Amino acid sequence: xxxxxxxxxxxxxxxxxxxxxxxxxxxxxxxxxxxxxxxxxxxxxxxxxxxxxxxxxxxxxxxxxxxxxxxxxxxxxxxxxxxxxxxxxxxxxxxxxxxxxxxxxxxxxxxxxxxxxxxxxxxxxxxxxxxxxxxxxxxxxxxxxxxxxxxxxxxxxxxxxxxxxxxxxxxxxxxxxxxxxxxxxxxxxxxxxxxxxxxxxxxxxxxxxxxxxxxxxxxxxxxxxxxxxxxxxxxxxxxxxxxxxxxxxxxxxxxxxxxxxxxxxxxxxxxxxxxxxxxxxxxxxxxxxxxxxxxxxxxxxxxxxxxxxxxxxxxxxxxxxxxxxxxxxxxxxxxxxxxxxxxxxxxxxxxxxxxxxxxxxxxxxxxxxxxxxxxxx
Numbered sequence: 257x258x259x260x261x262x263x264x265x266x267x268x269x270x271x272x273x274x275x276x277x278x279x280x281x282x283x284x285x286x287x288x289x290x291x292x293x294x295x296x297x298x299x300x301x302x303x304x305x306x307x308x309x310x311x312x313x314x315x316x317x318x319x320x321x322x323x324x325x326x327x328x329x330x331x332x333x334x335x336x337x338x339x340x341x342x343x344x345x346x347x348x349x350x351x352x353x354x355x356x357x358x359x360x361x362x363x364x365x366x367x368x369x370x371x372x373x374x375x376x377x378x379x380x381x382x383x384x385x386x387x388x389x390x391x392x393x394x395x396x397x398x399x400x401x402x403x404x405x406x407x408x409x410x411x412x413x414x415x416x417x418x419x420x421x422x423x424x425x426x427x428x429x430x431x432x433x434x435x436x437x438x439x440x441x442x443x444x445x446x447x448x449x450x451x452x453x454x455x456x457x458x459x460x461x462x463x464x465x466x467x468x469x470x471x472x473x474x475x476x477x478x479x480x481x482x483x484x485x486x487x488x489x490x491x492x493x494x495x496x497x498x499x500x501x502x503x504x505x506x507x508x509x510x511x512x513x514x515x516x517x518x519x520x521x522x523x524x525x526x527x528x529x530x531x532x533x534x535x536x537x538x539x540x541x542x543x544x545x546x547x548x549x550x551x552x553x554x555x556x557x558x559x560x561x562x563x564x565x566x567x568x569x570x571x572x573x574x575x576x577x578x579x580x581x582x583x584x585x586x587x588x589x590x591x592x593x594x595x596x597x598x599x600x601x602x603x604x605x606x607x608x609x610x611x612x613x614x615x616x617x618x619x620x621x622x623x624x625x626x627x628x629x630x631x632x633x
Contacts, residue, residue, distance in 0.1 A: 297316065330421070357608060437596075447463035492516075525546070
């Protein structure tokens, strides 16, 4: 490991603290040890009772002068399981050439380390800074950022702007930022029938044809054609289940699951009602779970701050985008305007996840510029 307190060394320390979702314990202690010397008031707490244990969260605040602006960094310390076949131990950070390897290097311990390095260079009198950090973004995301938001509101510590450090860059650092995300909706479908012998269909009620007709209608839906900032919403059939091991038995039930990623022309509840009506028309039932609503932070002052900081450090102009999956920004948008910006995402969730060493310190400088501009108003 490196010895100094650069974004690289901080990333190494975070990677070395194993934190497969839901994360708790050591990795949060490492984070607290980084922030406390900078004058942050660090509050760690457990929330919920997840199947694999409760979720740990961290809210750290360094308060500026009364009435000053408040800028928040947000992210997650939990990581996905590393899997097998790594060239080096996934939780032992290793530098090979110009890259730093380890689970979480990109998603998103590297960005969090860059945030910490950035705040070290911002004077306390500049304004209020905070870190909104969860251990449950890669998991169900039920007791993570949502619990942090409740605490923030209870304390009256709502930031003016929030930057999430998700890996948004594609081909080079700074080529893309996320100004919004589509919503996510999963719906479990089920059609009940009556089991029977295939030779006596009049004594049974086959649910499979009903489910097939239902899915055909759903698959044919054109939800929309997109908007100025969002791609078209899409509905995908992701699972089919009959569970019938016998060739001569009409099954009693047939099930399926669909996933919808939707733009801001819809809400999760509206789509749920629409799909439920179609399911019931075909004799079935629907059980929807809304993972998140779409959000958009229209291009303006905040995105210009980010673009200016990126251009100053890299010469790149980040493209404002709403593509990709969901993140905890879908919850944070209820607090204040939120934008995501971070490292290149080519190796996130992959074996041998790695970050360019040069990008870490560059990102720290970018974050410092963004925070300074946000606090200056």
